[in-house]
Amino acid sequence: MAWLAVGLLGQRLTARVALAAVAGVAGVSLLVLRADAALDWLGVAAALGGAVVMALGTVLGKRWPAPAPLLATTGWQLVVGGVLLLPVTLAVEGLPTGVTAENAAGYAYLGLVGAALAYCLWFRGVRLLPATEVAFLGLLSPVVAAVVGWLALDQDLTAAQLAGAAIVLAALVAAQTGGGTSGADHRVRSGGIGRRARAGRSTATRA
Numbered sequence: 551m552a553w554l555a556v557g558l559l560g561q562r563l564t565a566r567v568a569l570a571a572v573a574g575v576a577g578v579s580l581l582v583l584r585a586d587a588a589l590d591w592l593g594v595a596a597a598l599g600g601a602v603v604m605a606l607g608t609v610l611g612k613r614w615p616a617p618a619p620l621l622a623t624t625g626w627q628l629v630v631g632g633v634l635l636l637p638v639t640l641a642v643e644g645l646p647t648g649v650t651a652e653n654a655a656g657y658a659y660l661g662l663v664g665a666a667l668a669y670c671l672w673f674r675g676v677r678l679l680p681a682t683e684v685a686f687l688g689l690l691s692p693v694v695a696a697v698v699g700w701l702a703l704d705q706d707l708t709a710a711q712l713a714g715a716a717i718v719l720a721a722l723v724a725a726q727t728g729g730g731t732s733g734a735d736h737r738v739r740s741g742g743i744g745r746r747a748r749a750g751r752s753t754a755t756r757a
Contacts, residue, residue, distance in 0.1 A: 567682055567725050574689045574721035580714025581692050604688075609681050611673070620677070624669045686725040689718050 616623045646653075676684055693715050699705040707715075 563682065570686065570721040570724040573724075574686060574718055577714040577717030577721060578689060578692050580710050580717065581696055582714075605685065608676055608684065612676055612681055615677060620670060620674055624666065624673055628665055628669065683726055686722045689722060693718050 618626075672687075675687070696705075696707060696711060696715060700707050
């Protein structure tokens with residue numbers, strides 16, 4: 551995402567941010583890969599494709615911010631994504647044979663907290679922060695997953711995994727403190743865009 555932000559948003563990519571990106575990827579590798587791990591190249595290609603699409607959508611969303619309220623924008627994106635995934639889900643997995651109360655509670659949590667709340671906060675961050683800083687927040691996902699697995703499932707964490715988590719956190723801090731464009735500049739720009747959009751709606755209403 552940082553490189554897309556340079557090309558599409560004109561943000562500066564400092565050496566510090568570039569090194570932090572390399573360190574972050576290395577940290578995630580230490581966290582999730584094991585010595586006996588075998589790579590599925592189809593899975594690798596799918597992961598890379600998903601990352602590119604996510605990064606491109608985030609950067610383009612920052613370049614052309616939606617005039618609609620944040621909650622409405624997030625809701626429509628989730629609805630469209632769900633509609634696109636529905637035929638694939640039916641073709642691959644089919645309908646569930648039964649739904650328990652535990653399933654319903656898990657689905658409600660994923661829908662309200664893991665999707666609606668999380669994506670509202672994500673897109674708010676995209677609007678207010680430079681894309682080069684937002685890009686590093688995705689590195690926290692495997693760290694959080696490892697910690698939750700350790701706390702909830704009693705999974706062991708090796709020394710290499712702990713080192714990987716530490717590297718990821720260090721890379722995140724380095725990127726947030728060494729970005730090419732300050733968050734204040736982008737907040738001013740976002741505020742200006744919001745004011746222009748509100749002014750346009752007010753003018754249209756009076757007309």
